Amino acid sequence: MDMTVQQLADLNVSALESAKEEWARISSSLEGYGDRVDIHMRRTVGNWTGDAAVKAHSRMERLRNNFQFGAQECALVRAAIDAFIEEIQGSQRKMQDVLDVAKRTGFLVTPMGELVDPAGAEPPGGEDPEAARKRDERREELQRFIFAVLGQAVETDAKYGQILSQLMAERGLKVDGLESQRDANIISKVAAPGLRLDSVPEKGTDPANVRDWWKGMSEEERQEQLALHPDLIGNLDGIPARTRDKANRVNLDRLIDMYPEPVPDDVEERHEGFKKIRNRLIMDAEEEPEPLLLGIGPEGQGRAILSYGDPDTADNVAAYVPGLNTQLGDVGGDDGDRARDVWKSAQKADGGGHKTASIVWLGYDAPQAFSDSDAGTDASVAEEERGRRGGRDFGRFLDGIQATHQGERPHVTAIGHSYGSFTLGQAAQREGGIPADDIILVGSPGTGAQRAEDLGVSPDHVWAGAADSDAVTHAPSDAEKIFGIWGHMTDPHELHFGQDPASEDFGGRRFAVNPGWNPSSHSDYFDRNSESLRNMGKIVSGRPGEVTTEERR
Amino acid sequence: MGVGEAVKKIDTALDDTFAAVSPPLKWRKGPAGMSQHRNLLNEENGEVTVSRDCYVRTKVSKSKIAALAEDVEKHWKAKGYELESRNRKMPSFRYSTPEGVSVVFDVGGDLVTISASISDTKSPGRSGDIDKGDFPHGLKDIAPDVRDPYWSK
Incomplete structure (x- = not known):
């Protein structure tokens, strides 16, 4: 799709900022609903057994997983919008800079980014031909830059349009932790570099350095790290305990979903272990x-x-x-x-x-x-x-x-x-x-x-x-x-x-x-x-x- | 012995102890729970210890702690319980009943606890809480919070 210089300049980022915050709020609400299913529905019938119980537990688990999935996906949408804002604003800034230079030089810009030199219409002879040639070269150079920035903006638009469309779920939502992991990987690949979120400290880094790195980010950046890299954040010494807990609950779901039942013998013990830990978290939730x-x-x-x-x-x-x-x-x-x-x-x-x-x-x-x-x-x-x-x-x-x-x-x-x-x-x-x-x-x-x-x-x-x-x-x-x-x-x-x-x-x-x-x-x-x-x-x-x-x- | 029977036994010992204290104390039952017994290989051996802590809500002043400890100990001796161990640094002691229940009087900060346990109970195959006692949302606010004209003075 073509984009005009004016469209890029007029792009209303504040509307996107509002949308981003709304996705964050929805994510938080869905997470809360998932917790409520665990605490107020699953735990209260924790000791219920029999055929009906098996079916009920399975449905409640699915409901909880869907809320959890929804929360993670909304957090990813938020991160994607934020990364889009970051990138498109970069293009806007570059475009503004080059337009300022063009204006100062006396060039006019067309909606599609072409530069017109009003002085070029003047009959030759009144000006030094060498100066005219250099001026034209300068016009072409600035025009190339404008085209490049426009091209970059179009590419950004298409890139985020594509990854956001990949987050669409089908009707009759039935998902697992692995799907959100796949989606997180997609978003991370595209969005993390733009947000400068691709530099998580390695496991084994001095916890004091990890702490300083974490503290050095804005709250928004921390939330995005959590959405994109829970596997790294959850197990990193130097990250606050509640953040680790939040990340690890996502990781735990993904580890359980890694092997659909019946699981292979060689991983059965670990699989059962993960399930026991999740059950403990449910049974002890909201208690002292x-x-x-x-x-x-x-x-x-x-x-x-x-x-x-x-x-x-x-x-x-x-x-x-x-x-x-x-x-x-x-x-x-x-x-x-x-x-x-x-x-x-x-x-x-x-x-x-x-x-x-x-x-x-x-x-x-x-x-x-x-x-x-x-x-x-x-x-x-x-x-x-x-x-x-x-x-x-x-x-x-x-x-x-x-x-x-x-x-x-x-x-x-x-x-x-x-x-x-x-x-x-x-x-x-x-x-x-x-x-x-x-x-x-x-x-x-x-x-x-x-x-x-x-x-x-x-x-x-x-x-x-x-x-x-x-x-x-x-x-x-x-x-x-x-x-x-x-x-x-x-x-x-x-x-x-x-x-x-x-x-x-x-x-x-x-x-x-x-x-x-x-x-x-x-x-x-x-x-x-x-x-x-x-x-x-x-x-x-x-x-x-x-x-x-x-x-x- | 099954877990249900063990809970009855420890609760009887605890209720009986509090009934013997005069003037009466306010107190709350903590959760009854189980600890698994394991062998050297960390395998369950089929038995659990069943226990319960009771938290005294009445504020017992420092000057009355010794009197309370004495009342409890006198009652346990009168019931034929046997002294197992005593903390010489503070009013804390453990007795065992003829039925094999281990009862403990202990003080931590301003809090008095009386606990009971029985160890040779048949395991139901898990550990953890059996009931929530008087703490439906876990052990919140265990510090004493009730004044008494005698015990708190």
Whole structure:
């Protein structure tokens, strides 16, 4: 389609700005409707079973997905309009500049962009022919520029017309998260460069730099980043918790929709894990503490980081690293409960006087063992590399907690259970340590450190919970495995991954736990109403003087 | 024992404890919930601990905390409960009933809680809350909010 110079100059951008805002409002409303379906419809019949229930659940899920899809699509339309405004305004500015030059030079412009030189009609001889030639060259040059700008504007118009038409849904809307992902990719490819939104920091970037990058954008730009790149924004340390949660709920839907039922065997466990996490988010929505999904991803065995309470505004933050045989579904199950129970215990210890956030961090591949005899000795457990890599990422996650926190620095407690205590130990032994005030190691086979002070916090703030009946807290060292009792005698407190954190030689503090029975005592540290959970709550809430202790080994 | 029976047992122990306190306290039941027991491989072993926390709404002044703790402990002893552990730094103690219920008196800041749990309960195959107690929207506002001419003085 041809465009005239006047049409480009007259294009009313303020009308487009209004349209853009309206799309944003619709997006927000649809998102709210989706949440209402989850909270007020799906959750209330969560325990309903039978044929009718299956059909009803399926319809409600479809309704919710359609609202969610609508919200994402409207956000994409908004981003596309914004990018169009940005590009077309660029063309308008260029056109205005060249028209100003033409006017000053004395040229007239036709509606189609041709330049006419009124002086050119004068009979020759009155002017220097060389000057006339140069003037004509200048006219041609400016005219070429005008044509180029007009061409660019026409191209912009066509480009956005095309991508917006691709966002059209068919009648009888039945969509999934993947469709919105495809649409986001289309819009992102076209719109992100125009909006300068194609420079998301890479995963692994220093969280303080990520925070500064995020803060450096306008609210509008942040919303557009969220619409175009939820997969990157949701899992980036240094992005505020609520933004990560919003992005990750979109990511979670897309991960579930990636495989239609029945899913292939090799991804079934992850798929079920993602579904369990989504169910938890629905069941716990609008309750105190609120669940925030700080991370979700398909890497390795799957990744999930779930917080109860907002770590950006909490006075006390606990981050728990689970251990051996933890799978994605556990974040939607027992490990999610553990995080919530730590939250409750901290609130109880504190009398509800301060805000708490309690996180379960499964940002690594926890080792998987398959038989009782494997536990504590299997090569996969012994494999230190998972813990090292996990420790590096957990450390960066804690840096992110500090980077995005509002107000005074929070009191942070890092908790590691079982192999998770080794992972935590690896994080704590990095150069500069981790930004934690207290470290709790429960059911630990060692941290890789010989002394509490190696973990970067005062030994008085390194806490071990170890039931004597918990076999993992006696996991034999390599010397003991090879030389038996003689190996044991060399250093009776040397465990599989270094010195026993509950030992006197280690130099930390040992808090009281219920004695329990082998083998369940290894997991009873998080048992509701247990001495151990009570003590963890006191540590997390910054009340170390009230912790009950036990003699060190 | 099933979960329903376990909830009845812990609620009986809690109701009985509060009934023994005079003058009576205002209090709210927290959610009853379950924690799964797992083996070394992190597999469920078929049992859960069922528990409930009760949050005392009456503001108990610092000078009356010891009296309240004493009332509760005296009642538990009279019922034949056995002392399991005591926090020597603050009025906090754990007793067990002949039926295997573990009851705890604890203080956190200005908040008094009395909790009960029973561990050898048959797992229904999940963990988490069983009911919402007196907190339909989660644990909002657990801090004490009721003054009493005796306990708050």
